[in-house]
Amino acid sequence: MRQLHLNLFVYPAGHHEAAWRFREAEPHRVLDITYYQELAQRAEAAAFDAVFFADGPALPDNVRYASRFRLEPFTWLSAIAAATSRIGLIATASTSYMEPYNLARLFASLDHLSGGRAGWNIVTTGAPEAARNFGLDEHPPHASRYARADEFVEVVSALWDSWEDDALVIDPDSGIFADDAKIHPIQHAGQWLRVQGPLNTPRSPQGRPVYVQAGSSEYGKAFAARHAEAIFTAHQTLDSARGFYADVKSRVKAEGRDPDLVKVLPGISPFIGSTEAEALALQEEFDELIQPEYSLRQLHRLIGVDLSGRDLDDPVPREELPTLEQRDYGSRFQLVVDIIERERPTIRQLLKRLAGARGHWVTAGTPEQIADRMQEWFLSGAADGFNVMPPYLNGGFDVFAEEVVPILRRRGLFRSEYEGTTLRSHYGLPRPESRYTASRRRSAV
Amino acid sequence: MRQLHLNLFVYPAGHHEAAWRFREAEPHRVLDITYYQELAQRAEAAAFDAVFFADGPALPDNVRYASRFRLEPFTWLSAIAAATSRIGLIATASTSYMEPYNLARLFASLDHLSGGRAGWNIVTTGAPEAARNFGLDEHPPHASRYARADEFVEVVSALWDSWEDDALVIDPDSGIFADDAKIHPIQHAGQWLRVQGPLNTPRSPQGRPVYVQAGSSEYGKAFAARHAEAIFTAHQTLDSARGFYADVKSRVKAEGRDPDLVKVLPGISPFIGSTEAEALALQEEFDELIQPEYSLRQLHRLIGVDLSGRDLDDPVPREELPTLEQRDYGSRFQLVVDIIERERPTIRQLLKRLAGARGHWVTAGTPEQIADRMQEWFLSGAADGFNVMPPYLNGGFDVFAEEVVPILRRRGLFRSEYEGTTLRSHYGLPRPESRYTASRRRSAV
Incomplete structure (x- = not known):
């Protein structure tokens, strides 16, 4: 029977923008590695597929008003790997601002030291500030970022294949450490990148990390159809998620790939209470902690319009919104526009709507209700699982693991224990063969 | 009383080029993180200052004939950090082939998650193969690599200062998470690099990693005098080490820095036996495992002359050696030339001489003799401590820790336990103040 896949999306104090102010949050531990190790251990105890950074x-x-610093994923996840043994470890890394050789090394190494648990959330980096940390005046436009990303994935995939699985010999008697005929320069010279290779580490347990992707723009969806094995996505409604799911799966099929081997995982940020009223009261408690000055600036970033100084109880001025084309980044902008068109909120209502999980699905209810809604999405062609985004950590995850997960298990929707040891095995994905081994095999036939 | 500083230089199966073939080596664990975690734990139990990658x-x-793959230091040391609590963690990273923003993040993060134990071995990367993995046809020459390195250190140092220590506020009541007046763009625009900043993580426990440097060329020594807090170096003789030590310390002084705050740490690769004859027999056992085809190619890399096909018992043809200027990389080439001039070895003798630890000091003796020689170097102005390079691992380290370290302790030359928790405290180095805090303090006076 088809099963849910569940990731825990880690975010310092939790996903609600005011999480760090919540009475049960642990904001003084947001730079303490043991806080994250404990969180990953709890997610592993719940048999989650992966943690995601x-x-x-x-x-x-x-x-000023919220936790906006970044945890560097490779180092953080390596330290988490050392404190866990089964859970997958998904790191976000940028094709625009890393050298492919360096990125390939970091993931191969994370996969080695975790025994095959690495996943790569492939991003082209949407933040314009990044360019100025890398010697550029202008952030490259969407189209060229994705063109480079395609070539980048090609390069690092070749690097991860460059040592065949049996290249390591390690035979003290003969004195052969490695079979150099099975270690291949990749000799890549393309439009954006030139990389000779081979990689300087043997092939890792999974061959390469699981490829994850999260862009929902046109470019993002086309890219995902070609490369992704798991897709993170943000939807406010079942309809929106179903539309996305059908669209992506058909694009995958059109690329000649198996749609079952591409897992679509929307975000869900659950407020859980023993009654629905209690859950809604909890959500309201968070929303009371929102600082409008912060939220208005976040909204400005998302939609490109500065609404500070307006009366928060005025309706959002729809006529001032830019068009999708004017924004050059697609997915999250469109989501906000959809909310505005559908709900016609006041500015304050919109701020609360987005404070929960930056545009992801926020839902409040009893454990049974949360499980019902997840099941509905899962069984009606909207999701293969979820990126779970607790409003606060670590307690907000514990409630989910203790109250919701057992219901999903009783319904046969989620594993009780791991069957394999790698992220590929959790997601039910095959281990890719090195292209060089494949080519050798073909020529031997 | 002045004390030795001891690092463990980690190398997959050990530092002798044939270590992986030795009967007590564990070559099948060279990709197993627990092998390295155990090694670091043993070094920590011996109160070593640091492990070094x-x-x-x-x-x-x-x-083909030896362990030549690389362990990616940031991931590997992060996983080691999680299994240790006091020992320093020194990662080598290149100013030629990394983006400064990425490098700054990785070290800040390693320093955070280890509680202040990170060190950076600053290299410009001497291997010409590297260029072709990063889109370049030609490896940049020594001079321009070091010019970029100077600017690179300036940039990352500013990034590490960019959050003042008290920028993090985390006050749930007032809603202030960070004091943005204490987070500074660095606005660097130089000859090689343009980086706006600020870094995207708060300042780390040590402020910045300890700066380590290992080049012994003219450029390398000048660079070390400006930046290094610890210097790794290779010397075959006490005289050579004393000359280097005096030279470096006077250069440091000429830069207006305190020579006592720059630790000079030559490599030592000790073969240890209960008698000197037993130690020499152990060394001979390793040398019997050498594969000349491998060693000749390594020698070719070092001196630029291919001696394969020659009779191994012929003298090394001194007249065929290039000059230092022709080589464009200084330190290790000069060291080999010195051996040839001093000892007039046969080719076979030279291969054995270099097999032990790639040109570092190899010495065989009883624990007492090893301790005597280290003490002599330490007390006669040749060393502030050592980079210990066991011929094989992990057993070769255990012998050193169990047999030699207690003698050094009885003589009052080495600590029995750590006094502090950071690498800076082990090395007796101050924690640098953020330049932005210093400037604020000065303008307040």
Whole structure:
């Protein structure tokens, strides 16, 4: 029977923008590695597929009122790997602002030291601040970022194949450490990148990390159809998620790939209470902690319009919104526009709507209700699982693990224990063969 | 009383080039993180200052007969950090082939998650293969690599200062998470690099990693005098080490820095036996495992002359050696030339001489003799401590820790336990103040 896949999306104090102010949050531990190790251990105890770290190589503005610094994923996840044994470890890393050789090394190494648990959330980096940390005046436009990303994935995939699985011999008697005939320069010379290779490490347990992707723009969806094995996405409604799911799966099929081997995982940020009223009261408690000065600047970033100084109880001025084309980044902008068109909120209502999880699905209810809604999405062609985004950590995850997960298990929707040891095995994905081994095999036939 | 500083230089199966073939080596664990975690734990139990990982962003040639792959230091040391609590963690990273923003993040993060134990071995990368993994046809020459390195250190130092220590406020009541007046763009625009900043993480426990440097060329020594807090170096004789030590300390002084705050740490690769004859027999056992085809190619890399096909018992043809200027990389080439001039070895003798630890000091003796020689170097102005390079691992380290370290302790030359928790405290180095805090303090006077 088809099963849910569940990731825990880690975010310092939790996903609600005011999480760090919540009475049960642990904001003084947001730079303490043991806080994250404990969180990953709890997610592993719940048999989650993976923990996931977002990233961006710049400090966003608007740092005064919320936790906006970044945890560097490779180092953080390596330290988490050492404290866990089964859970997958998904790091976000940028094709625009890293050298492919360096990125390939970091992931191969994370996969080695975790015994095959690495996943790569492939991003082109949407934050314009990043360019100025890397010698550029202008952030490259969407189209060229994705063109480079395609070539980048090609390069690092070849690097991860460059040592065949049996290249390591390690035979003290003969004195052969490695079979150099099975270690291949990749000799890549393309439009954006030139990389000779081979990689300087043997092939890792999974061959390469699981490829994850999260862009929902046109470019993002086309890219995902070609490369992704898991897709993170943000939807406010079942309809929106179903539309996205059908669209992506058909694009995957059109690329000649198996749609079942591409897992679509929307975000969900659940407020959980023993009654629905209690859950809604909890959500309201968070929303009371919102600082409008912060939220208005976040909204400005999302939609490109500065609404500070307006009466928060006025309706959002729809006529002032830019068009999608004017924004050059697609997915999250469109989501906000959809909310505005659908709900016609006041500015204050919109701020609360987005404070929960930056545009992801926020839902409040009893454990049974949360499980019902997840099941509905899962069974009606909207999701293969979820990126779970607790409003606060670590307690907000514990409630989910203790109250919601057992219901999903009783319904046969989620594993009780791991069957395999790698992220590929959790997601039910095959281990890719090195292209060089494949080519050798073909020529031997 | 002045004390020795001891690092453990980690190298997959050990530092002798044939270590992986030795009967007590564990070559099948060279990709197993627990092997390295155990090694670091043993070094920590011995109260060593640090473990040290070399690195280079390319696969060297000559992979058939020896362990030549690379362990990516940031991931590897992060996983080691999670399994230790006091020992320093020194990662090699290249100013030629990394983006400064990315490097600054990785070290800040390693310093955070280890509680202040990170060190940076600053290299410009001497391996010409590296260039071709980063889109370049030609490896940049020594001079321009060091010019970029100077600017690179300036940039990352500013990034590490960019959050003042008290920028993090985390006050749930007032809603202030960070004091943005204490987070500074660095606005760097130089000859090689343009980086706006600020870094996207708060200042780390040590402020910045300890700066380590290992080049012994003219450029390397000048660079070290400006920046280094610890210097790794290779010397075959006490005289050579004393000359280097005096030279470096006077250069440091000429830069207006305190020579006592720059620790000079030569490599030592000790073969230890209960008698001197037993130690020499152990060394001979390793040398019997050498594969001349491998060693000749390594020698070719070092001196630029291919001696394969010659009779190994012929003298090294001194007249065929290039000059230092022709080589464009200084330190290790000069060291080999010195051996040839001093000892007039046969080719076979030279191969054995270099097999032990790639040109570092190899010495065989009883624990007492090893301790005597270290003490002599330490007390006669040749060393502030050592980079210990066991011929094989992990057993070769255990012998040193169990047999030699207690003698050094009885003589009052080495600590029995750590006094502090950071690498800076082990080395007796001050924690640098953020330049922005210093400037604020000065303008307040």
